[in-house]
Amino acid sequence: xxxxxxxxxxxxxxxxxxxxxxxxxxxxxxxxxxxxxxxxxxxxxxxxxxxxxxxxxxxxxxxxxxxxxxxxxxxxxxxxxxxxxxxxxxxxxxxxxxxxxxxxxxxxxxxxxxxxxxxxxxxxxxxxxxxxxxxxxxxxxxxxxxxxxxxxxxxxxxxxxxxxxxxxxxxxxxxxxxxxxxxxxxxxxxxxxxxxxxxxxxxxxxxxxxxxxxxxxxxxxxxxxxxxxxxxxxxxxxxxxxxxxxxxxxxxxxxxxxxxxxxxxxxxxxxxxxxxxxxxxxxxxxxxxxxxxxxxxxxxxxxxxxxxxxxxxxxxxxxxxxxxxxxxxxxx
Numbered sequence: 001x002x003x004x005x006x007x008x009x010x011x012x013x014x015x016x017x018x019x020x021x022x023x024x025x026x027x028x029x030x031x032x033x034x035x036x037x038x039x040x041x042x043x044x045x046x047x048x049x050x051x052x053x054x055x056x057x058x059x060x061x062x063x064x065x066x067x068x069x070x071x072x073x074x075x076x077x078x079x080x081x082x083x084x085x086x087x088x089x090x091x092x093x094x095x096x097x098x099x100x101x102x103x104x105x106x107x108x109x110x111x112x113x114x115x116x117x118x119x120x121x122x123x124x125x126x127x128x129x130x131x132x133x134x135x136x137x138x139x140x141x142x143x144x145x146x147x148x149x150x151x152x153x154x155x156x157x158x159x160x161x162x163x164x165x166x167x168x169x170x171x172x173x174x175x176x177x178x179x180x181x182x183x184x185x186x187x188x189x190x191x192x193x194x195x196x197x198x199x200x201x202x203x204x205x206x207x208x209x210x211x212x213x214x215x216x217x218x219x220x221x222x223x224x225x226x227x228x229x230x231x232x233x234x235x236x237x238x239x240x241x242x243x244x245x246x247x248x249x250x251x252x253x254x255x256x257x258x259x260x261x262x263x264x265x266x267x268x269x270x271x272x273x274x275x276x277x278x279x280x281x282x283x284x285x286x287x288x289x290x291x292x293x294x295x296x297x298x299x300x301x302x303x304x305x306x307x308x309x310x311x312x313x314x315x316x317x318x319x320x321x322x323x324x325x326x327x328x329x330x331x332x
Contacts, residue, residue, distance in 0.1 A: 005315070012307050012311075015307055020303075023299045023303070024070075024071045024074065024292075027296055028070075028292065034088065034289055034290045034291050035057060039054065078297065083293065084296075086291055086294040087293075088289050089291075089294070093297050096282070096294060097282075100279045103276070103277055104280070106190075107276070111198045111202045112259070114198050114206075115202045115205045116209070118206050119206050119210045123209065123212075123217065124245065126138050126139065126210065126214040128221075130218060142210050142211055144207075145206060145207030146204060148204070150200055150201065150204055150269060153200050153203060154200045155273065157199060157200050158196065158274065172190055172194065173186060173189040177189050178277075200270055216247075217245060217248040220245075220248050221240075221244050225243065226239065229243070247321060250317060250320065253320055255313070256309045256310075256313035257306060257309040257313050260305040260306065260309035260312075261303075261309065268283070268284055279298065282294075
């Protein structure tokens with residue numbers, strides 16, 4: 001096990017190096033840079049541009065150097081914990097991400113808990129009561145959840161939340177708490193607004209998870225070892241929980257590789273519609289404005305979470321399912 005983990009960790013190094021090069025090159029592909037776009041925007045608005053400040057920023061962050069030197073400056077800076085400077089926000093990248101990261105993680109984790117808490121019992125019930133009226137009804141609701149776009153559901157939820165509960169439309173807290181230090185009142189305001197994005201983001205994920213769990217569990221329930229266990233008189237509830245459900249959870253564990261980065265990146269479209277101060281809209285804005293250090297550092301963070309998540313999911317799969325081996329064995 002330790003040898004396998006060590007080997008995978010060594011493989012992460014060249015993987016992340018290649019990813020960092022691709023991220024940097026792709027961000028640099030559009031013509032110009034953030035400063036050129038900023039100058040053009042100011043001139044279009046009739047505002048003056050301070051050439052000394054522009055030249056200082058170019059020299060300070062190496063934008064006047066060749067691309068390979070800019071990459072080395074950015075990559076070595078990340079190894080030292082310096083993620084660069086956000087031109088758009090006029091702040092270091094670490095300060096820009098700050099509160100947004102906390103709110104994104106809070107929303108995403110609660111959404112994951114909400115999704116699993118609903119999907120697990122419904123998926124198990126649908127699989128163990130196949131073709132019953134309950135199964136048909138839950139399947140119908142699941143298809144509606146899959147077919148409804150999240151941004152449309154967000155608009156509907158915002159309207160009814162304002163009409164029924166008096167919760168202000170948009171945002172994740174009352175306006176007076178924006179840019180204010182954290183306090184108990186601010187936390188209560190966040191919790192009062194939090195349920196709306198959690199329900200909106202979790203709806204499609206819950207519906208999809210129910211369908212996958214139902215299909216996987218039905219496949220396991222039709223296997224020979226289940227028939228044998230029934231013939232031996234094992235209680236139905238214990239039978240389902242001990243073996244078939246455990247095997248049906250493989251896809252949940254395999255999804256950890258994509259779950260970790262999704263927790264950080266958040267649901268971008270829903271966040272934009274609902275004006276949520278999360279990292280998703282920030283990343284899209286950074287990519288549009290060519291804020292290279294902010295966008296590149298955030299994408300690298302997502303890449304690290306992805307490779308770590310894949311390793312964690314592989315280890316958990318080997319622990320959960322005895323049929324999975326971390327090392328290949330010679331056939332006898």
